[in-house]
Amino acid sequence: MTNPFSPAAARAISGPSWLVKRRVDAAEKLATTAWPSATEEIWRYSRVDDFDPERYHPDPRPTKPETAPGGGPFAAEVGARAGLVVIHNGHVVHRELDDALAAQGVWLGDIADAEEKARERLGTVTDSSSDAFTLLHDGFMTGGACLHVPEGVVIEKPVVVVHWSEGDGAAIFPHTLLIAEPGSEVTLVERAASASAAKGMLVDAVVELLVDDRAHVRYVGVQEHGPQTWQIALQRAHLGREATLRSSAVALGGEYARLRSESILLGEGAESDLLAVYFGDGDQMLDFRTLQEHRAPRTRSDLLFKGAVEDNARSVYSGLVHLLPDADKAKAYQTNRNLVLTEGASAESIPNLIIEANDVQCSHASTVGPIDEDQLYYLETRGIPPEDAERLIILGFFDDVFDRLPVPDLVGSLRRSVIDKLERCTA
Amino acid sequence: MSTLAIKNLHASVDGAEILRGIDLEINSGEVHALMGPNGSGKSTLSHVLMGRSDYEVTQGSVTLDGVELLGLPTWRRAELGLFLVMQYPVEVPGVTVGDLVTAALKVRGVATNGVGDLVAAEAGRLGVRDEFLRRGVNNEFSGGEKKRVETLQLAALAPRFAVLDEIDSGLDVDALRDVARRVEEMTSESDLGVLAITHYDRLLGELHPDWVHILLNGHIVRTGGPELAQELERTGYEGINDSPK
Numbered sequence: 001m002t003n004p005f006s007p008a009a010a011r012a013i014s015g016p017s018w019l020v021k022r023r024v025d026a027a028e029k030l031a032t033t034a035w036p037s038a039t040e041e042i043w044r045y046s047r048v049d050d051f052d053p054e055r056y057h058p059d060p061r062p063t064k065p066e067t068a069p070g071g072g073p074f075a076a077e078v079g080a081r082a083g084l085v086v087i088h089n090g091h092v093v094h095r096e097l098d099d100a101l102a103a104q105g106v107w108l109g110d111i112a113d114a115e116e117k118a119r120e121r122l123g124t125v126t127d128s129s130s131d132a133f134t135l136l137h138d139g140f141m142t143g144g145a146c147l148h149v150p151e152g153v154v155i156e157k158p159v160v161v162v163h164w165s166e167g168d169g170a171a172i173f174p175h176t177l178l179i180a181e182p183g184s185e186v187t188l189v190e191r192a193a194s195a196s197a198a199k200g201m202l203v204d205a206v207v208e209l210l211v212d213d214r215a216h217v218r219y220v221g222v223q224e225h226g227p228q229t230w231q232i233a234l235q236r237a238h239l240g241r242e243a244t245l246r247s248s249a250v251a252l253g254g255e256y257a258r259l260r261s262e263s264i265l266l267g268e269g270a271e272s273d274l275l276a277v278y279f280g281d282g283d284q285m286l287d288f289r290t291l292q293e294h295r296a297p298r299t300r301s302d303l304l305f306k307g308a309v310e311d312n313a314r315s316v317y318s319g320l321v322h323l324l325p326d327a328d329k330a331k332a333y334q335t336n337r338n339l340v341l342t343e344g345a346s347a348e349s350i351p352n353l354i355i356e357a358n359d360v361q362c363s364h365a366s367t368v369g370p371i372d373e374d375q376l377y378y379l380e381t382r383g384i385p386p387e388d389a390e391r392l393i394i395l396g397f398f399d400d401v402f403d404r405l406p407v408p409d410l411v412g413s414l415r416r417s418v419i420d421k422l423e424r425c426t427a
Numbered sequence: 428m429s430t431l432a433i434k435n436l437h438a439s440v441d442g443a444e445i446l447r448g449i450d451l452e453i454n455s456g457e458v459h460a461l462m463g464p465n466g467s468g469k470s471t472l473s474h475v476l477m478g479r480s481d482y483e484v485t486q487g488s489v490t491l492d493g494v495e496l497l498g499l500p501t502w503r504r505a506e507l508g509l510f511l512v513m514q515y516p517v518e519v520p521g522v523t524v525g526d527l528v529t530a531a532l533k534v535r536g537v538a539t540n541g542v543g544d545l546v547a548a549e550a551g552r553l554g555v556r557d558e559f560l561r562r563g564v565n566n567e568f569s570g571g572e573k574k575r576v577e578t579l580q581l582a583a584l585a586p587r588f589a590v591l592d593e594i595d596s597g598l599d600v601d602a603l604r605d606v607a608r609r610v611e612e613m614t615s616e617s618d619l620g621v622l623a624i625t626h627y628d629r630l631l632g633e634l635h636p637d638w639v640h641i642l643l644n645g646h647i648v649r650t651g652g653p654e655l656a657q658e659l660e661r662t663g664y665e666g667i668n669d670s671p672k
Contacts, residue, residue: 375517378519384505392530
């Protein structure tokens with residue numbers, strides 16, 4: 001069988017010449033790169049050994065020009081917005097942006113159409129954190145969302161990007177490039193889903209968050225993929241001096257869904273908050289690898305990942321806090337909490353810390369276990385039966401994170417997904 | 428009028444007998460103080476009354492208006508009218524005090540559409556700020572906030588009897604006064620019967636007990652009026668004869 005992801009296949013996909021060249025370069029590197037295996041620490045506990053590229057084919061074109069104009073209810077549920085990009089099978093099929101923002105120089109659209117100054121920053125994060133899947137991504141990406149916020153521009157309402165993918169065996173390579181220039185402010189919300197009926201899909205995604213000096217970015221990424229979709233995603237932020245990032249990830253879908261979430265604090269005084277919530281059921285596996293890398297003094301990072309597993313689902317959290325020699329007076333905190341709701345389910349939690357700087361404050365905490373007996377007893381003393389008490393505690397566990405998301409309109413839909421999973425649980 | 432009757436109650440933890448025959452009867456509207464040093468069995472009694480699973484009752488009975496509580500699950504005891512104000516209220520992230528009251532009232536078949544107003548009104552009386560109603564219960568609350576919110580739940584759920592397990596620990600003078608005042612109002616407004624467990628008489632100055640009992644080594648060794656607390660203040664527990672009367 002021929003390799004569906006050969007350099008020739010990368011060349012065959014249409015697009016502007018710079019993009020074709022970029023693809024071919026990556027595909028050539030990929031051709032000489034071995035697929036990773038679960039014996040490597042970064043892939044430990046993962047399902048990467050089950051990955052078979054020959055099951056997929058690149059560049060599935062959208063079946064119709066636009067299945068849901070304007071993103072339909074899937075985009076509408078996110079609430080009021082300043083702009084929208086709809087991406088279907090990796091192709092931008094719709095875009096809109098508030099006129100006043102366009103007049104201020106904000107650019108929102110397809111990476112394939114992006115202007116030179118945005119394009120030259122494309123790949124900043126994949127170049128500095130590459131692996132076989134980022135090469136595969138770069139080799140076959142067909143475009144993606146680009147949001148460029150010029151210096152000092154403040155965007156009040158969220159900018160929304162929705163991704164919808166479908167097709168048996170389709171391999172999709174969504175790319176998001178956010179450039180927040182110095183002193184700008186923006187909230188970017190991404191919501192991704194794939195058809196629940198689609199058999200064996202691969203979503204290999206990259207999100208680049210370039211947060212320049214004194215810029216403030218809030219980012220929310222929600223994935224609600226179908227039960228036969230594999231997601232392998234990299235989200236990486238580079239933060240300048242006194243820049244801030246408040247990032248939240250919500251992971252509910254996928255057969256095997258992996259997210260590498262990395263925050264690189266490059267400038268003095270930069271701050272990064274990484275928040276995530278996940279809930280696996282059935283035979284799902286949700287896999288998170290995080291990095292809080294401090295390269296400058298007085299930087300601060302805080303991470304809170306909370307998740308639950310039921311049925312035979314598994315989760316992995318493996319996180320590294322790395323304070324490099326220049327990160328004097330840095331503060332870094334890392335917390336991972338896991339609820340294991342049934343006997344067949346399991347969660348791994350591996351926090352790590354490397355400190356090479358002086359005078360720093362660090363802490364990490366991780367818990368894996370069933371519902372807390374003391375919490376159950378407390379609720380029972382109020383007259384709440386155990387089944388009701390468990391449900392309240394689990395919903396509260398999620399609400400604790402949902403309440404902090406900067407998109408309150410979306411919380412209702414996320415809560416319903418959690419309740420559906422709880423009700424489907426057989427144990 | 429209701430009666431909570433504890434008769435010859437014996438209980439063990441990990442095979443060690445902690446309660447060695449407690450007899451105590453509380454009627455509606457009465458305030459009983461139970462005093463004793465650390466390790467005398469005070470907190471054990473509160474959890475045994477509530478049915479916590481790590482305590483084993485080996486003898487005796489606890490009835491509420493003739494209904495045996497021992498053997499019933501904790502939530503049923505609460506539904507029947509017993510409420511425990513915990514010494515260390517547990518943090519439950521994402522579950523607000525309103526969620527708790529709503530869930531508890533639903534089980535009792537009580538309409539819950541007025542819960543928001545009820546909780547807000549009680550918060551006003553107890554000096555609980557709004558942010559503590561929005562947060563998960565006890566989540567990053569100070570000692571005083573925890574006890575105010577425990578008392579708020581007590582008032583909202585209006586049980587027949589309340590066991591206050593060291594409600595005076597970890598809170599400042601103002602919070603102590605607010606909490607004690609609200610409990611005292613309930614004894615007159617809704618005939619709440621109270622068992623206040625404490626080892627200081629600071630609480631009793633605010634709560635005005637009708638009866639004071641002294642617990643030593645799993646027995647009630649003395650029972651008297653408020654003057655007993657004052658005597659205890661003078662003599663300490665060493666001055667109390669520890670053979671049961």
